[in-house]
Amino acid sequence: MATPKDTVWPLDPHTQAKHLIISEYLKAWYPICAGGQFKEFTYAEGFAGPGVYVGEEPGSPVVALDVFLRRRELLRPGQHLNVLLIEERGDRLEELRRQVDRKFDEYGGRPSQLTVTFRKGECTTALLPTLQKLTPRRSPFFAVLDGWGGPDAIPLDIARSAANRPGGEVLVTFQPQHLVRFATTENGAQAGDRCFGSDDWRAAVDQPKKMKKKFLVDCYRNSLFKAGFRYAASFEMRDEKKNELHLVFASNHLKGLTKMKEAMWKVDKQHGVRFRDPRDPDQLEFYFEEKPELxxxxxxxxxxxxxxxxxxxxxxxxxxxxxxxxxxxxxxxxxxxxxxxxxxxxxxxxxxxxxxxxxxxxxxxxxxxxxxxxxx
Structure with a gap:
C-alpha cells in the first residue's frame, strides 16, 4: 500500500488485523502493569496518525484507549498511565485530538489517573526526549512504531532506549518489500545503518533473491539483541489484496513474548489475512486458527x-x-x-x-x- 497523502485513508485488512493484535496484547499488558508495584507505565505510538479511517473505523491510538478505559478501575490509588502520541502532520494530529476526545466522552470523561500527551514531530527526534520527561526510566514502557515503508524510519536508538528499561517493549511494523528495496540502494545506506546499528545488513545485496528478506530479518533481530533485548519475534501478514506487513516484537520478558504470541494467534481468517514466517523461505502462507498447520x-x-x-x-x-x-x-x-x-x-x-x-x-x-x- 502506498504512503497515504490525505488526512485519513481507507483501512486495509492487515492493518485491521494489526489493531486486533495490539488490542489483545494490551488486554494482558495493562493488568500486569497495574497489578505490579509500578507507580507509572506508558503506552506510546511514534506514528500515531489521525486516529480514524475513512469508514469511521478507529485507529490504533483509539483502539488502545478503549482497552484502558474499559479497565480503568484496575488503576490503584497513586498509579498513573501515560499515553504518548506522536504525529508529524498537523492536520492528522488535530483529527487525532478530536477522536481521543470522542473516546473520553464515550466513557464519561477523562480519568484523573490517565494522561494523554500529544506531540507534533517526527518519531525519530520527538519520542525519546518526550518519554524521558514524561516517565521514570525504570517504569514499564510499550511503544508501537508503525512506520510507513521500511524500518529505516526507526533508528535503533529508540529500541535501545526501550531495551534499557526493565519493562521496555516495542512492536515495530513495516512493509517488507521496502526492507529489501532500501538494502539495494546507496541512498538508503545511512538510514539503514541507523536502523540496524551497523552496516552488517548491507551484505543483503550479495544474497540470492529468495534469501534477501530472511537475511535482513535476521540482521534486524540480531540488532535488537545487541541493543539489549532478550527476546524478539517476527512474522508477516498478507491480506487478500496481497498487501504485506511485517511485525517485530521485542521484550526482555518471556511472559511478554508469550502474551504477544497469544495475541497474534487470535487473529483468524475472518479478517482475510494470511501469515508466514519470514525466516523460513520455504514456508507456505497459512491462517492462524484453532487447528493450525503445524x-x-x-x-x-x-x-x-x-x-x-x-x-x-x-x-x-x-x-x-x-x-x-x-x-x-x-x-x-x-x-x-x-x-x-x-x-x-x-x-x-x-x-x-x-x-x-x-x-x-x-x-x-x-x-x-x-x-x-x-x-x-
Missing amino acids: SPLRRALLNKLEEGPGEVSELREFALCETVYRDVHAGMVLKDLLKVGTIESSTGKRVPRKQDRVWLTKKEPTPPPLSPEPLF
Missing part, C-alpha cells in the same frame, strides 16, 4: 533434535522464540511425534512433560529379504 514447526523441531536430545521445556521455548508458533504448539507436535514413534522420551510416556528429555528414535535398518534356498 508441519513447518514439526520440521523445525526435528531439525533441532538432529543436533541432539533436548528437554521438552527447551523445545517449547525454541518454538516460542524462534518460530511464529506458540510454545503450546510445540507440545502438540512433540506429543504426535511420540505417538508415532519418531522420538522417544526419558520417561517413556506418550504425553511429554516439560522436564522430560526427548530424542530422535534410532531405528535399526531393515534387513534385506532372504534369498530363497536353491531347489537343486
Whole structure:
C-alpha cells in the first residue's frame, strides 16, 4: 500500500488485523502493569496518525484507549498511565485530538489517573526526549512504531532506549518489500545503518533473491539483541489484496513474548489475512486458527533434535522464540511425534512433560529379504 497523502485513508485488512493484535496484547499488558508495584507505565505510538479511517473505523491510538478505559478501575490509588502520541502532520494530529476526545466522552470523561500527551514531530527526534520527561526510566514502557515503508524510519536508538528499561517493549511494523528495496540502494545506506546499528545488513545485496528478506530479518533481530533485548519475534501478514506487513516484537520478558504470541494467534481468517514466517523461505502462507498447520514447526523441531536430545521445556521455548508458533504448539507436535514413534522420551510416556528429555528414535535398518534356498 502506498504512503497515504490525505488526512485519513481507507483501512486495509492487515492493518485491521494489526489493531486486533495490539488490542489483545494490551488486554494482558495493562493488568500486569497495574497489578505490579509500578507507580507509572506508558503506552506510546511514534506514528500515531489521525486516529480514524475513512469508514469511521478507529485507529490504533483509539483502539488502545478503549482497552484502558474499559479497565480503568484496575488503576490503584497513586498509579498513573501515560499515553504518548506522536504525529508529524498537523492536520492528522488535530483529527487525532478530536477522536481521543470522542473516546473520553464515550466513557464519561477523562480519568484523573490517565494522561494523554500529544506531540507534533517526527518519531525519530520527538519520542525519546518526550518519554524521558514524561516517565521514570525504570517504569514499564510499550511503544508501537508503525512506520510507513521500511524500518529505516526507526533508528535503533529508540529500541535501545526501550531495551534499557526493565519493562521496555516495542512492536515495530513495516512493509517488507521496502526492507529489501532500501538494502539495494546507496541512498538508503545511512538510514539503514541507523536502523540496524551497523552496516552488517548491507551484505543483503550479495544474497540470492529468495534469501534477501530472511537475511535482513535476521540482521534486524540480531540488532535488537545487541541493543539489549532478550527476546524478539517476527512474522508477516498478507491480506487478500496481497498487501504485506511485517511485525517485530521485542521484550526482555518471556511472559511478554508469550502474551504477544497469544495475541497474534487470535487473529483468524475472518479478517482475510494470511501469515508466514519470514525466516523460513520455504514456508507456505497459512491462517492462524484453532487447528493450525503445524508441519513447518514439526520440521523445525526435528531439525533441532538432529543436533541432539533436548528437554521438552527447551523445545517449547525454541518454538516460542524462534518460530511464529506458540510454545503450546510445540507440545502438540512433540506429543504426535511420540505417538508415532519418531522420538522417544526419558520417561517413556506418550504425553511429554516439560522436564522430560526427548530424542530422535534410532531405528535399526531393515534387513534385506532372504534369498530363497536353491531347489537343486
